[in-house]
Amino acid sequence: MEKTIIEVDGMSCGHCSAAVKYLIEELDGVESADVILAEGKAIVGFDREKTDPEAIIENINSSETYKARLK
Incomplete structure (x- = not known):
């Protein structure tokens, strides 16, 4: 499992x-999300063979309420 930190704007x-x-x-x-x-x-734990940070960020940004980017 790999981990990445994603900054998310728009959460209040x-x-x-x-x-x-x-x-x-x-x-x-x-596999995990805190x-x-x-x-x-x-802080996201994920299986690199199934997803990647870019896909996670894209899914967050699809909401149009939150803006995510790699830290």
Whole structure:
């Protein structure tokens, strides 16, 4: 399992962090997701053979509410 840190803009409450966590975890290959609202970031564990950081960021950004990028 690899890990990456993704910065996420646009989160302002617990509902936001839960929504971002859902957007991350719905992808095949994601093994863990810890969203830290106060720091505006997500720490994601994933299987490189099934997904990659770019796909995770793309899925978060598809919401049009949150803007994600690699830290």
